[in-house]
Amino acid sequence: MSIHNDTVEAAIASPEQEQPYLQLGLKEDEYQRIREILGRRPTDAELTMYSVMWSEHCSYKSSKVHLRYFGETTTEEMGEKILAGIGENAGVVDIGDGHAVTFRVESHNHPSYVEPYQGAATGVGGIVRDIMAMGARPIAVMDQLRFGPADAPDTQRVLPGVVAGVGGYGNCLGLPNIGGETVFDESYAQNPLVNALCVGTLKVEDLKLAFASGLGNKVMLFGSRTGLDGIGGVSVLASESFEEGEERKLPAVQVGDPFAEKVLIECCLDLYRAGVVVGIQDLGGAGLACATSELAASGDGGMEINLDKVPLRAKNMTAAEILASESQERMCAVVTPENVETFKEICAHWDVTCAEIGEVAEGKHLIIRHQGEVVVDAPAHTIANEGPEYERPWARPSWQDELQSGGEVQAPEDLRQTMLDMVSSPALCSRDFITEQYDRYVRGNTVKAKHSDAGVLRIDENTSRGIAVSADASGRYTKLDPNMGARLALAEAHRNVAVTGARPVAVTNCLNYGSPENPDVMWQFRESVHGLADGCVELNIPVSGGNVSFYNQTGEEPILPTPVVGVLGVIDDVHNAFGHDANPNQDLILLGDTKEEFGGSIYQQVVHNELRGLPPQVDLAKEAALADFFVGNTDIAAAHDLSEGGFLQALAEMCFRNNVGANIDLTRIHETPHVALFSESASRALVACAPEKTEALLSRVSRAGLSATRVGNTTDSTELDFGVVSIKVAELRKAWAETLPRLFGHAAGANSVVA
Incomplete structure (x- = not known):
């Protein structure tokens, strides 16, 4: 992503500077809406955050008008056992005797066509972190796979890599794969479906949610370091169609490390047992852009972040790159000041990299600094929750x-x-x-x-x-x-x-x-x-x-x-x-x-x-x-x-x-x-x-x-x-x-x- 680093001050001083919003998947009216929200042109980092968070994958801008029907039809009796439902990282169900189960299935389709092994492997890793973010121990995975004709040359390339990725990541995590489905059909040629499911267990009282609450509470980033892999990955790949022969022009697919995730699971469970986590969010699609904006938007205040504190594994990364990176095996937690040292000690015990990158602040803005300059100053809820909503035309097909x-x-x-x-x-x-x-x-x-x-x-x-x-x-x-x-x-x-x-x-x-x-x-x-x-x-x-x-x-x-x-x-x-x-x-x-x-x-x-x-x-x-x-x-x-x-x-x-x-x-x-x-x-x-x-x-x-x-x-x-x-x-x-x-x-x- 060839976006240079600029600041809010520079954005105010250069209102007419051209920006690559179309290349980032934003429509003209969406870009103008961002300018209206901010009262100026966005910085490059802000433009990146809005583009990934307003993408189809993250904002559900074409589907949420229809998805509301689930809520409209759910009766009180149906929902009485749901502890966490639609909109959370994963659904959580009270199954009695103090036990709760969380489960979710998510797609990693386009990345698995571009790079079958890593696309499928990181699909498993991502769904496992969704389960971890609810306060649960992941206990099993499943997969729903769909490919083109079984004898097609491209299926011969994609299927072995996808299966190896699902197995390689899940096996290394020590999670049993307890079932799934594999389907072949011409329509999935060059567009395989890789849907990964994970299930986890927790005690009802151990439920965790993604919100940043408590003025002065610290924002802790822990897990793997942030690199250049997967920048714009799933959020961009899942928001565009493939054209013939274009698969190698798309952004890089994330690279997974199942052993790092295995350690991260145990570290998270220790943090939960120690009672030092106020709110938590995994870093999946849209990376730190998603984690910070969603935590802040669902909390009771604003948030200030210093990207200079983010542990990196690549040199000279711009603010936009740090925010959009989809490097795997990372989590973001909100912790009270008195628990920060305990938090760091537990991470050190598991040899998990940990950094205090910001805190919950007054107001409702997400303010992000890089190299001493403010590169993001925007209402958090407009990034995370106020993406466009489309009532796309629909009609019964003539055929x-x-x-x-x-x-x-x-x-x-x-x-x-x-x-x-x-x-x-x-x-x-x-x-x-x-x-x-x-x-x-x-x-x-x-x-x-x-x-x-x-x-x-x-x-x-x-x-x-x-x-x-x-x-x-x-x-x-x-x-x-x-x-x-x-x-x-x-x-x-x-x-x-x-x-x-x-x-x-x-x-x-x-x-x-x-x-x-x-x-x-x-x-x-x-x-x-x-x-x-x-x-x-x-x-x-x-x-x-x-x-x-x-x-x-x-x-x-x-x-x-x-x-x-x-x-x-x-x-x-x-x-x-x-x-x-x-x-x-x-x-x-x-x-x-x-x-x-x-x-x-x-x-x-x-x-x-x-x-x-x-x-x-x-x-x-x-x-x-x-x-x-x-x-x-x-x-x-x-x-x-x-x-x-x-x-x-x-x-x-x-x-x-x-x-x-x-x-x-x-x-x-x-x-x-x-x-x-x-x-x-x-x-x-x-x-x-x-x-x-x-x-x-x-x-x-x-x-x-x-x-x-x-x-x-x-x-x-x-x-x-x-x-x-x-x-x-x-x-x-x-x-x-x-x-x-x-x-x-x-x-x-x-x-x-x-x-």
Whole structure:
């Protein structure tokens, strides 16, 4: 960033000096608004702060008019357990007995295309610091990854680096990766989605918030030194679309050091235990510009900062560069004067660099000095909270009706071969190639992770109380019907948590869309927000926070609209959590109704290579009843939700680990075999139980107001017999397991960190 250092005094003396506001992403009217606020032209440092804080990534200027709908629809009952909600670094939920859980998912999409390893790694690091900033210990991570076609050359470059970055950073932090999703679609080519989720635990009374309170309290910057890496990184990268061939012209991606972050975690926890932190903020997107302005804006006074006190790792950095740097592994805390020495001692114990860079001051201005001169003098709230707000034009696309027409699918010519094609497709094949690069069991509290519908963790070793977390999305469903697509993402994540035996209690989200300047995209976004918010009301589950990522497109072609929805559940005793591995001689019971619903399905994608029609229609009252059915149910031996790939995929995954066979009567599911096997109707789950418990289980289903039928039983024959067709479990598993190693095995030794 070629911005020289100037001062407020110089800005007053040279009102007509030209400034590179367009290059920094500001519109003409936005720049003029800044001049009105200040009563003069901004200094270079002020211009930098406003540009990064008013960017799409930081200010939500195109989305907040719609995001308010979450608050408008949340009832008092829904929100009573939310200790920190929308607008905070992460949502915090009171789960009882003095325990609280914080979780959040955030995007690091564009940086992960520019530099896959560091983009993904620093995405993990950033979301972990969001959790730390709430006063919590991070206990696990998850990832939601989306790439172009699996066999595309660019996917061959991006996927190995992203997976290695997620695994390398998380593994070094000592955090288990307890689940996720990997999706391939043409729309994500050159615009991968890397959404990182982190979950942490804390005691209710230990909650920390980001505010600068108390006149004279000191501002402490601690963690890694500030360098030139990532200047304007995520705040600029996440606010612009990629044009063909431009990826190397963009600003540098941040560089992460997981070992520094691991030490920073322990240092923060010691600081919290010592009671020396008044307020705290992590340094992520927009760096010190964000941390100082947000702390000051949410406090009860102004703030004065001296950039000469900031520990640097590069020479001759301008004020603008210091403020905009997105160097990783840094935190900013507000501390009372009498606790400063204790604060420094704890940082020294962990060998964490620490500096007193300013204090809470009178008034409402953020005043920043560099080399003895004032380079920023602006109302803090105008930087952090008064960015532009746009009501972008939105309209239902002219092509939507045609897209929703048709969607009918034909029966396959060879049902047996279609079964193999389905399970071996990049959409449904084993993700072991990816997940084996992650440590899933570090810290010793992971109960369910690999081959599980949701990650399950023990959070209390004395009572075995635990949590379950899942995150899901279908861009294909959402393209066909954005409102229903968001509901389906919510329903699947909710169901994934429920089938472990946990009760869903809160939602987070990461909404990934194309350019907000496209009315088609804004209609998709608005519809998705309404679908998700209204769906949460129907399920009586609150949204605790979220993230928006716009400009996900290459040229004029946006990605599939992708609302990632995360659901947190609570389970009283993790010893009672359900897995989905079946054993021989168990009855198989299908809960829910199977309809001929193939719009956006994997069958439609694999067999017909198209995207048309309407997605499955979800009844969220049935999803709620399904969750109630699973909580405390002692008759269940194994359970698996039905979603992408339908009944066959669920059954196969239940049978793979123990090489279990099954006899299935497809007519009890649907009269048409391919509908029975591959339909993606919602609100369904497959349950295994001992034969002597079948009647009791069916009776409980009936009382829950759900439909269910015994569709068959498991055997020790190692063959799946459907009457009209049969296939060896080993043959199906081989097809399922070989796809990703065949596509990406060349990169396994080059970039990956194997757990």
